Amino acid sequence: MRTIAIGQLGLGNVGAGTVALLRDNRAAIESRLHAKVVVRKILVRDRERTRDVTVNPSLLTTRADDILGDPEIDVVVELIGGIEPARTYILQALTAGKHVVTANKALLAEHGAEIFALAAARGLSVYFEGSVAGGIPIIRSLREGLASDRIEAITGIVNGTSNYILDAMTRTGATYADALKDAQAAGFAEADPTLDVGGGDAAHKLALLALVSFGVRVDPAEIVTEGITGISPLDIETAAELGYVVKSLAIARRTEAGLCLRVHPTLVPRTHVLAGVEGSYNACLVQSRALGRSLYYGRGAGMLPTGVAVVSDIIEVCRNIAAGTSSPPVPDAGIVEGTPLPLDNLVSENYLCLHVPNQPGMLGKCAACLGKHGVSIKRMIQNAPLGRHPVPMVIFTEPVEEHKIAAAIREMTTFEILGGMPIGRIRVLDLGDTP
Amino acid sequence: MRTIAIGQLGLGNVGAGTVALLRDNRAAIESRLHAKVVVRKILVRDRERTRDVTVNPSLLTTRADDILGDPEIDVVVELIGGIEPARTYILQALTAGKHVVTANKALLAEHGAEIFALAAARGLSVYFEGSVAGGIPIIRSLREGLASDRIEAITGIVNGTSNYILDAMTRTGATYADALKDAQAAGFAEADPTLDVGGGDAAHKLALLALVSFGVRVDPAEIVTEGITGISPLDIETAAELGYVVKSLAIARRTEAGLCLRVHPTLVPRTHVLAGVEGSYNACLVQSRALGRSLYYGRGAGMLPTGVAVVSDIIEVCRNIAAGTSSPPVPDAGIVEGTPLPLDNLVSENYLCLHVPNQPGMLGKCAACLGKHGVSIKRMIQNAPLGRHPVPMVIFTEPVEEHKIAAAIREMTTFEILGGMPIGRIRVLDLGDTP
Numbered sequence: 093m094r095t096i097a098i099g100q101l102g103l104g105n106v107g108a109g110t111v112a113l114l115r116d117n118r119a120a121i122e123s124r125l126h127a128k129v130v131v132r133k134i135l136v137r138d139r140e141r142t143r144d145v146t147v148n149p150s151l152l153t154t155r156a157d158d159i160l161g162d163p164e165i166d167v168v169v170e171l172i173g174g175i176e177p178a179r180t181y182i183l184q185a186l187t188a189g190k191h192v193v194t195a196n197k198a199l200l201a202e203h204g205a206e207i208f209a210l211a212a213a214r215g216l217s218v219y220f221e222g223s224v225a226g227g228i229p230i231i232r233s234l235r236e237g238l239a240s241d242r243i244e245a246i247t248g249i250v251n252g253t254s255n256y257i258l259d260a261m262t263r264t265g266a267t268y269a270d271a272l273k274d275a276q277a278a279g280f281a282e283a284d285p286t287l288d289v290g291g292g293d294a295a296h297k298l299a300l301l302a303l304v305s306f307g308v309r310v311d312p313a314e315i316v317t318e319g320i321t322g323i324s325p326l327d328i329e330t331a332a333e334l335g336y337v338v339k340s341l342a343i344a345r346r347t348e349a350g351l352c353l354r355v356h357p358t359l360v361p362r363t364h365v366l367a368g369v370e371g372s373y374n375a376c377l378v379q380s381r382a383l384g385r386s387l388y389y390g391r392g393a394g395m396l397p398t399g400v401a402v403v404s405d406i407i408e409v410c411r412n413i414a415a416g417t418s419s420p421p422v423p424d425a426g427i428v429e430g431t432p433l434p435l436d437n438l439v440s441e442n443y444l445c446l447h448v449p450n451q452p453g454m455l456g457k458c459a460a461c462l463g464k465h466g467v468s469i470k471r472m473i474q475n476a477p478l479g480r481h482p483v484p485m486v487i488f489t490e491p492v493e494e495h496k497i498a499a500a501i502r503e504m505t506t507f508e509i510l511g512g513m514p515i516g517r518i519r520v521l522d523l524g525d526t527p
Numbered sequence: 528m529r530t531i532a533i534g535q536l537g538l539g540n541v542g543a544g545t546v547a548l549l550r551d552n553r554a555a556i557e558s559r560l561h562a563k564v565v566v567r568k569i570l571v572r573d574r575e576r577t578r579d580v581t582v583n584p585s586l587l588t589t590r591a592d593d594i595l596g597d598p599e600i601d602v603v604v605e606l607i608g609g610i611e612p613a614r615t616y617i618l619q620a621l622t623a624g625k626h627v628v629t630a631n632k633a634l635l636a637e638h639g640a641e642i643f644a645l646a647a648a649r650g651l652s653v654y655f656e657g658s659v660a661g662g663i664p665i666i667r668s669l670r671e672g673l674a675s676d677r678i679e680a681i682t683g684i685v686n687g688t689s690n691y692i693l694d695a696m697t698r699t700g701a702t703y704a705d706a707l708k709d710a711q712a713a714g715f716a717e718a719d720p721t722l723d724v725g726g727g728d729a730a731h732k733l734a735l736l737a738l739v740s741f742g743v744r745v746d747p748a749e750i751v752t753e754g755i756t757g758i759s760p761l762d763i764e765t766a767a768e769l770g771y772v773v774k775s776l777a778i779a780r781r782t783e784a785g786l787c788l789r790v791h792p793t794l795v796p797r798t799h800v801l802a803g804v805e806g807s808y809n810a811c812l813v814q815s816r817a818l819g820r821s822l823y824y825g826r827g828a829g830m831l832p833t834g835v836a837v838v839s840d841i842i843e844v845c846r847n848i849a850a851g852t853s854s855p856p857v858p859d860a861g862i863v864e865g866t867p868l869p870l871d872n873l874v875s876e877n878y879l880c881l882h883v884p885n886q887p888g889m890l891g892k893c894a895a896c897l898g899k900h901g902v903s904i905k906r907m908i909q910n911a912p913l914g915r916h917p918v919p920m921v922i923f924t925e926p927v928e929e930h931k932i933a934a935a936i937r938e939m940t941t942f943e944i945l946g947g948m949p950i951g952r953i954r955v956l957d958l959g960d961t962p
Contacts, residue, residue, distance in 0.1 A: 221672070226818075227672075228818075229671070236664070239842050240552040382662070383832045387810075389821060390822065397818045400675055401672075
């Protein structure tokens with residue numbers, strides 16, 4: 093029986109899960125592949141550290157070259173994360189003729205073009221199921237399950253931290269700051285949560301989903317990205333009163349004018365399938381021409397969920413090796429570079445929340461400003477509580493182009509009477525347009 | 528570039544979708560496989576019939592042997608459905624060294640052992656993504672995405688007709704008979720809906736899911752199967768008042784005692800992820816050891832959704848052919864024959880609905896009978912409307928073994944005072960036990 097040798101870079105959380113799953117499923121994997129899969133070396137920073145998995149110490153090395161320079165190693169599994177040295181290691185592995193499995197969304201989103209081009213030139217595979225939505229086989233489903241379909245749009249809850257915080261705020265009425273603290277204590281948010289709550293992590297994943305679905309590579313920095321840090325308990329409560337839940341969505345859509353990509357908090361009707369995605373779960377709702385709507389839901393992170401995804405990729409790569417083929421993870425027709433559309437002409441309904449002095453004429457002033465910019469008001473809610481000052485005024489707009497509502501908000505922000513209080517604004521999920 | 532030749536059996540709904548998708552995606556498929564995929568012959572009953580897809584008439588044949596006996600044909604795609612002649616054709620195709628793609632759940636559920644054994648002996652593939660939940664890539668996800676995971680349970684809404692009818696009854700208050708008529712008019716139920724509404728179709732699919740997930744082949748006739756024909760508007764209304772939705776679920780679970788398989792109407796809490804599966808949609812909720820809960824949701828039937836699944840299988844088989852390998856669709860470790868556990872010791876909460884004369888002592892008589900059999904009452908609801916006779920009495924039980932509640936129902940059914948009115952009974956989804 094042929095032996096396929098793996099070199100693993102990193103033995104943190106996901107690395108330990110991967111080693112454990114490969115070991116626990118050795119017999120099933122061998123019988124599927126008619127080949128043995130052996131972890132030959134694991135790169136670690138510190139050989140003495142206590143770990144979540146028992147590993148033969150002789151497998152551990154602190155020198156990357158023990159893996160990248162070992163001609164016996166067929167597959168490099170990169171689980172150290174971050175841009176460097178992960179990028180250099182992956183390029184070295186491909187140059188040395190090794191296939192690559194990675195769960196590194198940031199690296200692929202930013203340097204995917206370079207990595208995929210080198211892999212294609214060498215006839216090697218780069219697989220990355222673990223990089224988006226953890227253990228949910230979304231990449232595989234898009235790439236293979238829907239191979240003969242045309243993906244029109246993806247609407248995803250792809251950042252577990254943001255969903256956990258918004259879900260906690262919805263259930264308990266907590267402020268963002270308190271919900272974040274709880275999420276950190278529960279292990280669902282990092283000490284520095286910026287990348288998660290700011291939407292950057294979701295933008296990375298959205299760029300990868302667009303790559304797999306549309307064959308278009310975009311720079312994640314060009315994706316319009318709004319985080320959840322400005323969402324207030326009042327926003328959540330008002331949304332709930334009107335039958336909505338606030339979710340942070342990553343949305344990719346083909347339009348006639350080009351690719352529309354965005355990450356932002358969104359009001360989702362409570363009956364919508366994405367409204368029920370609770371806690372740190374992830375979900376991707378796919379709209380495709382033949383299949384219509386399909387949804388993939390599960391744990392988006394964690395040692396074992398992401399490990400399951402990494403091992404499914406290892407099995408796939410080893411299957412290619414055993415068969416002497418390579419199967420590219422992204423559309424073969426070639427990846428084109430793309431720029432997301434500016435949002436100027438995106439049409440949405442909007443939720444606006446202004447804090448206004450409790451005095452006559454305020455509504456008229458705001459309504460006039462909205463009207464001047466072509467924004468129609470669908471609904472206005474102002475319940476002035478006794479003694480509260482300033483008073484929150486909530487406005488729902490009719491569907492309107494982004495540039496109009498943005499101009500109106502810009503002008504209202506200059507109203508002296510608002511005293512510099514920020515104007516809250518959340519787009520409403522468009523059910524006609526979004527899957 | 529190598530050409531792989533397909534022979535297709537059947538050109539109905541799904542057959543037309545398959546031909547159309549293969550044609551519309553020819554370039555993408557070629558670039559993925561580095562091979563051409565050509566439909567060489569299509570078996571039809573009537574060459575002259577008008578069809579949903581334009582096909583070169585020279586491709587059509589009424590003789591199966593033009594496909595099964597053609598040495599140039601590599602893959603046979605069976606889309607005629609039913610047991611015979613589909614079974615004979617598939618066995619002939621495998622004997623002739625051809626790989627098989629099929630969407631025929633009834634055939635695989637009943638004769639899968641014979642078909643998979645022959646395929647394994649010949650080193651050929653049999654793929655069947657289209658046979659369960661239409662275009663949702665559930666078989667692929669279970670087989671490949673979760674390859675290193677251990678599936679513990681699957682809870683599925685796998686019959687679109689039943690879900691469509693129950694959803695309509697829930698939304699409109701219609702009776703079963705009226706909702707069925709509407710479903711037939713809308714094309715979501717067959718003229719003879721027995722296999723769908725009786726649960727037989729779901730049992731076939733459940734047997735296939737168990738085969739893929741657990742490597743156990745069971746006779747679908749041995750799966751305890753209850754249909755939806757006895758569900759009344761009163762059941763649905765009472766369930767709704769208490770926060771439940773009635774769904775027809777197919778449930779497979781590993782237990783220490785063996786495999787528990789069942790298809791029956793179930794009360795699902797309104798906040799549960801399966802409660803939101805509307806209309807004719809399908810969903811499979813999977814519980815696995817490493818990944819935890821994951822859900823796969825989409826259109827369970829239809830020309831294009833099922834066509835997408837069939838074409839994804841064709842691409843997979845062609846990829847194997849191009850690589851000179853075969854990848855078995857079911858666990859290689861070998862399929863074992865299994866018998867589902869009897870449900871006697873299954874513990875569920877239950878909803879009971881009795882129609883009793885509006886006279887003193889009725890509740891006491893029923894409660895005493897339940898108590899005698901060890902069934903505790905959690906909640907009792909009786910709103911006797913003026914002049915209504917008999918009066919519906921709804922009882923929710925505490926969790927209790929199946930054999931106890933069954934014995935109690937058997938005894939109550941003999942009460943002369945119930946005048947032979949059937950006793951409605953729906954199990955409640957066990958959230959501790961079911962994913």
